[in-house]
Every structure is written in C-alpha cells, then in structure tokens.
Amino acid sequence: MAISTINKNNIKVALVDDHVLIRNSLAKLVASFPNCTVLFEADNGRHCIEFLNKHQLPDILLLDISMPIMDGFETAIYVSQHFPLVRILTLTMLTDERSIVKMLRNGARGYLSKNISPQILLEAINAMAEKNIYIPQEVSEKLISGLQHDLSEVVAVSALNDKEREFLALMPTDFTYTEIAKKMSVSPRTVDDYREKLFKKLHAYTRMGLAVYAIRNDLF
Template structure:
C-alpha cells in the first residue's frame, strides 16, 4: 500500500509541481495539495488524513511553524517534512522543535526528496548531512550513562545547548547567559567538537535524540 502524502504550499504552481514529482515515486500517493494551513486543517477534519505532510514555512495567516504545532498537537501520528527556501539555522531548529521530522531546501534534487520520504517512513525522521545515524547509535542513552558526561559537556555548555534548541539567535543566547557573543562563540566551537557536529541543526538533532533536551 502506498504512503499517503499531502502538500501544503501557498504557491500553487510549486504545490502542483511537487505533487507531480512525488506521484512519480512508486511508494507514494499525493491525496491532495493545498495552498494554506487552514485548508489543510479543513481537509484533515473531513477525514482526509495523510501519513506525511510536505509543509512550506512562509505562508500568510498561518505559517508553517503554526501548522506544525497544530499537527503535532492534534495528529501526532502525521509526519511533517518541512520543505522551504529558508536555510537559516534558526528556522530549521524552530521547525524541528515544532514537530517536523525532517527539513529540506526546495532546491534539493528529486532523489534527495525521495530519500527523505523513505527515511521518514522507515525510521520516523530524516537526518541530513548534519548528522549520521551511526553517531546517534554510538551515543544513545540506551547504552547507559549520562550523555552530557559521556560527551564531556559542562554546565555552561549544557545551558548553551538548551538555549540553542530554540529560535534564539546566538546574540540573544549571549544576552540570556549574561556573557559576550564571543564567549558564546567559544561555547559553540567547544560543543560542536565534543558532539562531533558541524552545525547548530546537527547539535539540536543529537541533543534531542540523546535526551539532553526535551521537545515541548
């Protein structure tokens, strides 16, 4: 049986193009495409429930963050794959915290979109190049021990990680921690090295997986 997909994008042409592309993937069936979060909610409330939602972020009235929050609260079984032109780390982190199971840029190749869909179906989440499954397995809490101690993360760095799992900018994080932006840069470099990641998104994904932070 094919996996049911819904597409939400306020650009009708983009929505239809995505629909046509996904329909070419043999394991997926697009049950509808809509141009707003409100229309998505109406369809779902009528019983048209997808298994995966391809969700744009920048939409009028109800943006992707709000749609993701609604889906996570009312239909947590629906997996969200964010698909956006926005490559800012703060936006990616915010979508992940609001329940997205993956994040792709609209400029990605069709093969990567298919891989993302497959990963969400099979593993429940799509990890990009920011992080590897092997790293997560090696550091998973199931192996025992406190992950922050295993990684050598101190209290100040732990506070930095937790604040980074929000949509605060690094400057705002520095203000929250009552330190200079340069000090925060030092925390970032140290944490990235200890967690073996290369970006804020990678850090957030690993922190969530290891239980260092909890999703709201």
C-alpha cells in the first residue's frame, strides 16, 4: 500500500489519552496550529476505535501508551491493521527502549516524549504528514540500541552501492516489498536479497532498523 496523500494545509488530527486535562490541553494546542484540525478525542484505545468506525478518519493519530481498557500497544496494532491510512504518532511519557521498539513494531510511524515544546509537536505533525515518519535523534538512538544495533559498527553510506541506497530510501515508506520491487524495476526475489544483505551489513535485523539508518544518513 502506498502512502496516502494528506492536505498539508488542513491536517486532520485525533488524540487518544486517558488524562482528561492533558488531552484537552493538547487538543487546544493542536487546534491552534494554523494547518491542523482536531477531529476527536478519546480516552482509551477502545473508545478511539469506536470513533474511527463511525466518523471521518484522521490523518494523524496522537496516541498515548499507558491507558486503561485498551493501551497504546494494542491500539497501534489494531489501527495499523484496520485503518492503514491513519498515521500513528506516539506521544507518551515512556521513553525506554522496549516501549519505543514495541510501538514502532506495532505500527506507529513516529514517537515523541511528552516533555517537548509545542514547536516540536508541530514539526512532528508536519513531518508525519509529509514523510509518514518522525523519529527524533534521541529516540532513534534508543531504537537502534533496542534493536541491538551497535553504533560503533555503523557502515558508512559510501560503502553501499546505488541499489542498496535506493532500497534503503524506501524503507521508511508504507510500500510493501512487492511494490518496492516494482519501483526499483527488479524482481521480488532481488529485493529479498537486498534486504537480507543489508540486515547483515548494517546489523539491523528489522525493517524499522533499516528505516532508522536511512533517516539518520539522509537517504530518505
């Protein structure tokens, strides 16, 4: 599935957080951004899914992790499977490696700590709308560590061939490997070979690990 097109002048946002005061304040903040509209607020994953099933879909879902009834981990899996056009941006107090890796593996495309400025939040929303991913430096370092990627062994971009760079540039997207093969004008088997070789070469054994490498090295 290719990345959906978002109107950058009117980004539709929804918020899921069980703390009412925080959620309401966030909603007011997001609504104050000149290019954002808040569609709805929900206090847990189940409540969010009810809204998604009945109302207009948001472009970006600001999703907390620690919530009753249905937490962010479960919600990310469900939303990414049933509403793949909705881009999940995690906004949480949890900044440990396990939470970061788990959320991104479950379908989130961005990850933020709640200890950020309004400007960073706007930057993240705009980046999610434009590129479908937002991984700030401090999160990417923890992500790589959580994926057991030794930073001392990072391979320089200059050591990669053109096809490997082209393949890596497509890792942060929503394209399937079959679609990537078509875009690169190669067979699916060749794409599988690129992936396996890069897993070993970069010591990053998941697609998200490859995506982080691409972002950190300005390939995306």
